[in-house]
Amino acid sequence: MTGEIGQLSLCLAMALALVMAISGLSGARPGAAVARAVASSATIGFAVFVIVAFGALTYAFVESDFSLIGVASNSHTAKPLLYKITGVWGNHEGSMLLWILVLALYSLLIVFLRRGGERLISAALGVQGLLALAFLVFLLFTSNPFLRLDPPPFEGRGLNPLLQDPGLAFHPPMLYLGYVGMSATFSYAASFLITREGDGNWARAARPFMLIAWIALTLGITLGSWWAYYELGWGGFWFWDPVENASLMPWLAATALLHSSLATERSGAFRSWTLLLAIAAFSFSLLGTFLVRSGVITSVHAFANDPERGIFILGMLVAAIGGALALFAWRAPSLETGAAFEPVSRESALLLNNVLLTGALASVFIGTIYPLLLDAIGGEKISVGSPYFSLTFAPVFAGLLLIVPFGPQLAWYRADPRATLRALIPVAVFAVLTGFIVLLLSVPNSAIAALSFALAAWVIGASALDLWRKRQSGRPTFTTFAAVIAHAGLGVTLLGVTGTTLWRSEALDVVRVGGTMPVAGYSLRLDKLDAYAGPNFEAVRATVSVLRDGARIAVLTPEKRSFPTEGQATSETAIRTTGVSDLYLALGDQRGPDAWTIRAYVNPLAPFIWIGGAIMAFGGLMGLFARFGRRVVVSSVDAVPAE
Amino acid sequence: MTPRKRRRIAFIAALLLAGAGGAALVLTALKDNVLYFYSPTDVAERHVRSGVPFRIGGLVETGTVKRGPGAAVQFAVTDGKTSVPVAFNGVLPDLFREGQGVVAIGSLNETGVFDASEVLAKHDEKYMPPEVVQALKRQGRWKEGE
Known part of the structure; x- marks a missing residue:
């Protein structure tokens, strides 16, 4: 029954998406009030049916309804409830339905927040309708999650055990909130190009969507990196894997967009560029979806290698990007040129920020796409690894961090260069001192470490000073907090990345029960090995005592789990963190009746990587609060040019 | 040439220079770090x-x-x-x-x-x-x- 309800809901949602597209776009004409009303109602209906369909699929997973192919191939009765639910999006079909669900939720948000003029909203809904239509056609005709299986099997095939993890349960929804959130900004930009209503106000209207998407993307990437760290057992946090890059590219574009749209809102500078970035941010989200879902890259994320699906998504990608760019080429030249600004000004800093972020984006894009293109034209099979990205991405990002402290100090239009420099002298002194202290500590790789720490101190110090000064001069607003906190988070992440990459200690040995192995001043003693059975796996648990100067300071229990249903095995790492450093243990492979290889890492400052990510997201949240505080102003501004 | 035009040309020149530098960096990095x-x-x-x-x-x-x-x-x-x-x-x-x-x-x-x-x-x-x-x-x- 649930299958039929889901199928029917999806068909109705598809019909309503068509209504949304037609009425929304015709509502762009002045005076078409009826069309605008229809677009709003159609959006609500579309969203309701998508929610019902998603609910039906979730119900089928929870109830283990194996008459649905998707449930039979990705679930199992013995699976814990949480993973039955996450199994909904742990497969290609369900994850595409989640994509559409998020699109529906953002469309609802556009209707209910009513940001911007009537025509702007209407055409934005129209564009959302077009996107929804394309994805629903894709879902229903190539990846239907409600396909039946006759006769239903007695038991399901289970979910990839790597995905059976609480950290990963919320990674895909977060990432999708980010990816698809860029669609709202994209729709507003396209809508502005169609209606030309309210001048630069489209950026102000789309700001909350931009921020929500950016926050979600930041959290999604942070969660993904954290998961890779503790689940994959390699001790690394970022592998420059094409799938990771696919999420980093929209993040870089969205970060550039958040900055350039500030200038567009404020003074009308970079009008065309901001529009282009809004198109780019969503295009990179679509590209990410294409890379991950089409099976062109092989990874945990590639559920199915179906070329037909790949071609369909590629077609959508080309249509969306091509259509938006054509619209841009047609309408943008008639935009007024942006306001002028002096070489030393907030605008210039934002411009430099955008140039560097675009450069970083280009380096990631080339490193990700080049091997795929070469393979597609039948050339050599190659892969581009972290050395390439360390050489290209890292210097550009370092340059970006160097200019970060200047931005908030500079006045709009024209800033006093001397006053700015003077304001930053204490921070520069702090940064240089930090660098020297690191040099004096004679740690490994001290030169690079000193530069890195100085850079982090420069960014965090500037944030702290900025906050303190604003407090002195009156009540700090959410807007002040937003930039300051987000920038500080970037500095914190840099500390974590530096510590983990430059100062990691690593040890690998075969240890018998009762034997020990050393790692970075600790001694690890394998006390015992226990076999036990979990709900849907068999496991070996090692009990390892951590000794320092002969005294036991901790007991860690890394595990190796094998999942008979899925025919896979995973390593459950054991991590002892002090908040500033991680001792990380992973069980390797069995080398005898009571001997296993144990891989041990000491990762100094590792937790800072994800703490920094969380701080950045929190900064974004502050920015969101600031926006909703100013909502009244937005509507009064938009009320003026309405017809 | 108005100052605004001059500034714009200087900016575009700087951007082109940065772009060329970036391209050179990317190409050398790719050449030396590709795994076949x-x-x-x-x-x-x-x-x-x-x-x-x-x-x-x-x-x-x-x-x-x-x-x-x-x-x-x-x-x-x-x-x-x-x-x-x-x-x-x-x-x-x-x-x-x-x-x-x-x-x-x-x-x-x-x-x-x-x-x-x-x-x-x-x-x-x-x-x-x-x-x-x-x-x-x-x-x-x-x-x-x-």
């Missing part, structure tokens, strides 16, 4: 020099896996026609088995043994690295639906 994928037969036919890092892929040849001393492992990778000995000091992936697909990253040493720094196996029983599939297909050792 070779099948065991490629390795034999192309006379890959020792010390040059690359990826090798194929099946773990049955009966060649030797463990120890310590965490060291030796095995051979084959595509049915040629096989290349591999030495690895580390933790093998959970699904490393004889007769299964494997991809290793490393370089050849002087004695023709592939010193692997990383060994990747497929991450579930249904999955086979596409490079390995192609390498096997070229030797006529791959049946669809296998």
Whole structure:
């Protein structure tokens, strides 16, 4: 029954998406009030049916309804409830339905927040309708999650055990909130190009969507990196894997967009560029979806290698990007040129920020796409690894961090260069001192470490000073907090990345029960090995005592789990963190009746990587609060040019 | 020329310069840091020099896996026609088995043994690295639906 309800809901949602597209776009004409009303109602209906369909699929997973192919191939009765639910999006079909669900939720948000003029909203809904239509056609005709299986099997095939993890349960929804959130900004930009209503106000209207998407993307990437760290057992946090890059590219574009749209809102500078970035941010989200879902890259994320699906998504990608760019080429030249600004000004800093972020984006894009293109034209099979990205991405990002402290100090239009420099002298002194202290500590790789720490101190110090000064001069607003906190988070992440990459200690040995192995001043003693059975796996648990100067300071229990249903095995790492450093243990492979290889890492400052990510997201949240505080102003501004 | 125009030209010139610098950086970085994928037969036919890092892929040849001393492992990778000995000091992936697909990253040493720094196996029983599939297909050792 649930299958039929889901199928029917999806068909109705598809019909309503068509209504949304037609009425929304015709509502762009002045005076078409009826069309605008229809677009709003159609959006609500579309969203309701998508929610019902998603609910039906979730119900089928929870109830283990194996008459649905998707449930039979990705679930199992013995699976814990949480993973039955996450199994909904742990497969290609369900994850595409989640994509559409998020699109529906953002469309609802556009209707209910009513940001911007009537025509702007209407055409934005129209564009959302077009996107929804394309994805629903894709879902229903190539990846239907409600396909039946006759006769239903007695038991399901289970979910990839790597995905059976609480950290990963919320990674895909977060990432999708980010990816698809860029669609709202994209729709507003396209809508502005169609209606030309309210001048630069489209950026102000789309700001909350931009921020929500950016926050979600930041959290999604942070969660993904954290998961890779503790689940994959390699001790690394970022592998420059094409799938990771696919999420980093929209993040870089969205970060550039958040900055350039500030200038567009404020003074009308970079009008065309901001529009282009809004198109780019969503295009990179679509590209990410294409890379991950089409099976062109092989990874945990590639559920199915179906070329037909790949071609369909590629077609959508080309249509969306091509259509938006054509619209841009047609309408943008008639935009007024942006306001002028002096070489030393907030605008210039934002411009430099955008140039560097675009450069970083280009380096990631080339490193990700080049091997795929070469393979597609039948050339050599190659892969581009972290050395390439360390050489290209890292210097550009370092340059970006160097200019970060200047931005908030500079006045709009024209800033006093001397006053700015003077304001930053204490921070520069702090940064240089930090660098020297690191040099004096004679740690490994001290030169690079000193530069890195100085850079982090420069960014965090500037944030702290900025906050303190604003407090002195009156009540700090959410807007002040937003930039300051987000920038500080970037500095914190840099500390974590530096510590983990430059100062990691690593040890690998075969240890018998009762034997020990050393790692970075600790001694690890394998006390015992226990076999036990979990709900849907068999496991070996090692009990390892951590000794320092002969005294036991901790007991860690890394595990190796094998999942008979899925025919896979995973390593459950054991991590002892002090908040500033991680001792990380992973069980390797069995080398005898009571001997296993144990891989041990000491990762100094590792937790800072994800703490920094969380701080950045929190900064974004502050920015969101600031926006909703100013909502009244937005509507009064938009009320003026309405017809 | 108005000051505004002059500034604009200066800005575009600076941007072009930065773009050219960036492109040069990217190209050199790509040239030196690309890992090629070779099948065991490629390795034999192309006379890959020792010390040059690359990826090798194929099946773990049955009966060649030797463990120890310590965490060291030796095995051979084959595509049915040629096989290349591999030495690895580390933790093998959970699904490393004889007769299964494997991809290793490393370089050849002087004695023709592939010193692997990383060994990747497929991450579930249904999955086979596409490079390995192609390498096997070229030797006529791959049946669809296998």
